[in-house]
Amino acid sequence: MEYKHVLIGTDGGELMAPVYEHGAYLARFTGATVHVVCVLDATGSVHQIDSWEYMHDVLLGEGKEAVANGKTQLAAHGIQGERVVATVLEGRPAEELAKYAEDHDINLIIIGSHGSRGLNRPLIGSVADKIIRVANVPVLVIRSQ
Numbered sequence: 001m002e003y004k005h006v007l008i009g010t011d012g013g014e015l016m017a018p019v020y021e022h023g024a025y026l027a028r029f030t031g032a033t034v035h036v037v038c039v040l041d042a043t044g045s046v047h048q049i050d051s052w053e054y055m056h057d058v059l060l061g062e063g064k065e066a067v068a069n070g071k072t073q074l075a076a077h078g079i080q081g082e083r084v085v086a087t088v089l090e091g092r093p094a095e096e097l098a099k100y101a102e103d104h105d106i107n108l109i110i111i112g113s114h115g116s117r118g119l120n121r122p123l124i125g126s127v128a129d130k131i132i133r134v135a136n137v138p139v140l141v142i143r144s145q
Contacts, residue, residue, distance in 0.1 A: 003030040005104060009097045009111040009131065010038050012066025015144035019112040020070060022142050024077030032107070035085045036070035037100055038063040039093040063088035094130030101137050110140045 008023045010016055027034050040059045067086035074084050089096045101109055113128040132139050 001107070003032045003107045005035060005106045006030075006032045007035045007037055007097065007101055007104075007106045007109045008070060009093065009109060009127065010036055010066050010070050011093075011112075011127075012038060012062060012069060013112070015114065016070070016112055017073065018144065019110055019142045020073035021077060022140065023110050024074050024079045026108070026110075027074075027079045027083065028077075033083050033085060034074055034079055035087065035100070035104060035106065036067045036074070037087045037089060037097060038066040038070075039096045040088065040090045041093050060088065093127045094134050097127075097131055098135045101135060106137055108138050108140060109135055110142065113141050113143050 003026060006023055006026055008019055010019070023034050026032065040056075040063050067088055071080070071084050071086050074080065087100070089100065097109060097111075100106070109131060111128050111131055113126055128139075128141050132141070
């Protein structure tokens with residue numbers, strides 16, 4: 001297996017640091033390009049906002065901030081310039097990440113998980129759970145500390 005393109009799915013959360021660290025290590029080892037992708041999921045938004053246009057602008061700003069932070073984190077680990085592609089998409093996160101992986105010849109998806117168990121785990125399941133089921137490429141799940 002050769003890793004030329006690796007996708008890191010990000011939500012911009014503070015628990016992403018180990019995901020970027022693993023992604024950077026793999027990119028250094030293989031020479032892969034890292035795609036940092038944030039998917040805006042307006043259906044899951046908890047913002048109390050009156051208009052759709054304003055909510056979209058807020059979410060888009062958060063998405064851009066998330067991928068910019070990803071680029072900064074990867075640069076701190078020596079992966080930068082043309083080796084990092086940052087993208088913000090809209091839709092259902094797991095499905096959009098899987099589609100992006102197919103459209104961009106991604107060899108591996110790296111995603112974080114909170115590692116919740118029992119009653120703390122959401123009934124619907126996390127994005128990590130869903131991406132494992134829908135992706136056509138291997139998925140590396142990094143559990144947050």
